[in-house]
């Protein structure tokens with residue numbers, strides 16, 4: 001619903017020529033983003049439900065195909081670095097037989113922490129789409145986020161990486177993960 005409204009606004013605004021020239025493309029991209037981000041959110045719930053770790057999910061996509069979908073494995077692996085995005089980078093590289101993931105998109109249920117952002121940068125992703133803002137995770141007790149890492153104030157080079165927060169309901173359902181898992185999930 002929100003997407004439609006936003007597209008209408010864009011189409012009526014003659015100054016946004018790309019959106020008005022290619023509304024179909026824009027809509028398709030938003031639908032695709034929503035679909036893959038929803039999978040990342042599903043993974044966030046899966047990870048908590050099977051006791052693997054915190055409520056975070058990540059999906060790697062190449063040419064509109066899912067390469068891997070992962071969740072936080074910190075508890076399962078007894079590994080503080082086994083965040084969803086790191087796990088997804090490792091598994092995607094292994095699966096594709098590559099040491100970088102150029103051309104791939106990363107969908108993260110939540111704004112990546114600095115470690116994961118570093119990994120996303122090193123892996124040379126084309127795009128990063130995230131749902132919940134870091135503050136939503138911090139609100140239930142996670143403290144390893146420094147949102148500035150991807151908000152333009154950090155030292156990370158961003159030239160080749162497009163970063164966007166998901167539009168519409170995708171971002172909202174991603175933030176609900178924390179509220180819905182708060183009772184079940186005990187901080188480690």
Ligand SMILES: [Zn+2]
Nearest residue numbers: 083112113116
């Ligand atoms: Zn992380």
